[in-house]
Amino acid sequence: MKTTVGDWTESFLGTRNLPRRVRDKLLHEARVVSYKQGQQVFGPDNIPDSLMFLHVGRIRVSQSSDAGREIVLYRVEAGESCVLTTACMLSEEAYNAEGIAETDVTAITLPRTSFDRLAAEEDSFRGFVFSAYSRRLIDLLRVVDDVAFGRMDVRLAERLLALGEGHSEIQATHQALANELGTAREVVSRILNDFQKRGLILQTRGRITLQNKPQLERLANSA
Amino acid sequence: MKTTVGDWTESFLGTRNLPRRVRDKLLHEARVVSYKQGQQVFGPDNIPDSLMFLHVGRIRVSQSSDAGREIVLYRVEAGESCVLTTACMLSEEAYNAEGIAETDVTAITLPRTSFDRLAAEEDSFRGFVFSAYSRRLIDLLRVVDDVAFGRMDVRLAERLLALGEGHSEIQATHQALANELGTAREVVSRILNDFQKRGLILQTRGRITLQNKPQLERLANSA
């Protein structure tokens, strides 16, 4: 997973449709950072002082409770920006979300001063950042809606369908699914066993096979 | 609740520490809007195409479910900006949050083009908007944390203390408190009755008296 500078800036900035001028400015001040899969990219004890643009890979942003439960807030994909770190940088407030590299990750970081200047000088850059903020706000609205009003079986069905998109085999432990949804492993186990009894899925250790996607979809859309 | 232009711009822009130059620009392009207490300021069927700055009053931003339950996401106070509308304006995505005027409200709105230009030209304005976004992100993190991991009695105790700050009399129906917390009236009733049995509060129709704040605080901080 090695890339040259010319390589990644092409692909990264290409996807964003930023003009060459902006790209060059970014390049001039940015630094490249890499993380291995599973590494923490940021967290309560590790608040970065720069803005991050993800080039390769995926970051899972989640929040965890004192009791050890966890819920996934959203994922940052290649070509997107992780504004949460920026938010904290700007608002100086504490938060207990963390970002974990779900794959090997390459990103570029922009120091705050450069960020400020680029935001001032380049419309396209500023628009990019604003819309990144907006998307995350909307993401979080969705999470609140799900957690506050959604049924767990429905949410789990949604998650399974998302994970099994294109195929029907999912590699995930009950614990991992619980961490996605912010619930306890036992709850996931109960619901999955129910799904299995109903013929919707098939389970073996660490693996789930979707047997009846249409039915799962009906369930997922029933709320 | 009538104010002259000179009046409200003084106080509004004063609190934000925006320079006079920025104030004048804002003034030039902004329009003043007012809402009566209880009116909807924005909602799913009513997405504004401009950025809003609250001058007088308070807006309650909440999300509601199909089943009729409701949860308060945050409140916009005088001097703050309501970025959720901006977020939707920018991201063009659907959402089901709405803003209700909790008091009579006066705000100024800035058309999108003016917003863009001001963001480009004025550092202080841009910083204001970024930090408004940041604050809301953090607010929502808190909501997610509460809803996903918090106990209802703890959250209710917190809410009671917040509402009873400075005094000890709260005017609120069980239903209203349920809507704050995203739960059902019956749940609030149960917990409040328990609080009363324990001597923490006293209830009459539509009114709650806090009898033992220290104990309530202990409860509120016990998670």
Place this chain on the structure above:
DNA sequence: TACTCTTCAGTGACAATGTCACTTAACGCA
């Protein structure tokens, strides 16, 4: 005062979810 209406709160049964303290099963590997 007594009657009616409306809103607010209480109740009991049950379902869904969360918690706890375990046990059992599957796999990786020496």
Place this chain on the structure above:
DNA sequence: TGCGTTAAGTGACATTGTCACTGAAGAGTA
């Protein structure tokens, strides 16, 4: 093959959500 580790199952119980009601308090009115 046995061992240690991780994944999953289990039953009891607490908390929270839902439903269909009943009862109670206050506002207005005759």
